[in-house]
Amino acid sequence: MPLCKGSSAKPLRPLRTAGQPLRAPLRTCLRNPFAPLRRRLMASLPAHLVAARAEASAQRPRHQPCPRCQADTIVARTADRVAAVDVRADPHPVDPATAPAGRLLWCLVQHKHLPARIRWRDRWHATACTHQVLADHECRPRPVQETLL
Numbered sequence: 001m002p003l004c005k006g007s008s009a010k011p012l013r014p015l016r017t018a019g020q021p022l023r024a025p026l027r028t029c030l031r032n033p034f035a036p037l038r039r040r041l042m043a044s045l046p047a048h049l050v051a052a053r054a055e056a057s058a059q060r061p062r063h064q065p066c067p068r069c070q071a072d073t074i075v076a077r078t079a080d081r082v083a084a085v086d087v088r089a090d091p092h093p094v095d096p097a098t099a100p101a102g103r104l105l106w107c108l109v110q111h112k113h114l115p116a117r118i119r120w121r122d123r124w125h126a127t128a129c130t131h132q133v134l135a136d137h138e139c140r141p142r143p144v145q146e147t148l149l
Helices: 047-059 143-148
Strands: 062-065 072-077 086-089 105-109 117-120 132-135
Touching: 047 072, 072 117
Parallel strands: none
Antiparallel strands: 062 072, 072 086, 105 117, 105 132
């Protein structure tokens, strides 16, 4: 059987169509459309280092618009290995004494020599916390929704 152009190992598969014998070769080479996606993106680094870098970049807080209301928010993943949570918080710090009821509070932990990260403000951390306190993001109702309801 003839080989595909540019391929040295894969022969053409037979295809039976009207007017062709059973062993007639295909006119075009069959290719896997996902073959380019299977290549390693960072071939120079081991897989465990690539995974560690991806995890660290997800934990780093960054400004990103909310996909629903387009408001400016801070997005990060908590640094928990068991149950990491994707956090979307308002970028403006709130006073922990007058925090809005019913909203989760997060601390934006910033160290001198380490990258910033977001941490949940639990009762043990809240007693000695000196970090900026951020409230969980809640989208405001859109004007169209208010008029329809």
